[in-house]
Amino acid sequence: MFKNLIITCFLGMLAIILGAFGAHALKEILTSEQILSFETAVRYQMYHVIVLLFINTYDGFSIKQKNILSYIFFLGIIFFSGSIYAIQLTRITAKSIWFITPIGGLLLIIGWFFMMVYFKKKITK
Template sequence: MIKLYLSIAALLGATGVVLGAFGAHGLRGKVAENLLEAYKTGVHYQMIHALALFGVALLIQHWGARTALLTSGALFALGVLLFSGSLYGLTFGGPRWLGPVTPLGGLLMIGGWVALFVAALNLSK
């Protein structure tokens, strides 16, 4: 699982930089300002959670494959896919049903942080 989480973290980080640069240079003036802000939010959360997932992978390496850590990593990855992915889709004119997907992705990311908290509480066990 360490290799998978590190790979996903690296992919999220690399694509986050590419998407951020594209947004800054390729979208300005081409999409409405509110959509550009949503896009930037997607990139921002993607980058934060790429680093969080990287940290989870390192913690798994150090503490072992505890259920809470594995859950945290999975929730971070899926949360980014839904949260940031839906914001990117909406920016490029995707279907309106993507709007309700965004908060679902946010809830998954919050769940990832809660699972990481649980892992920390169970550290001494």
């Protein structure tokens, strides 16, 4: 569990760093459309960092459930936000990794779905 919290804190710190980097250093380099895409990646990363903090401090989830949810959300952040960062900050084109971003989004959706299922199981006990 503490491993999950350490990774979560790192992802939160990284979101702040990348958000500041995007707000200042990238304004001169990227188009406004590219900046919006970059900001979306930062925003979704931070949203899911907050969800991960909740998951890993909520006593109602078992350790196994916390780990499953954490890994799904970690992968979702890496695939979704990470692919957008790669497209905007490197020479990697969206066409070459077009399938990565939607996989990340799907993982984030799956994480929310699993969390809903875990809550539903608690209600029906």
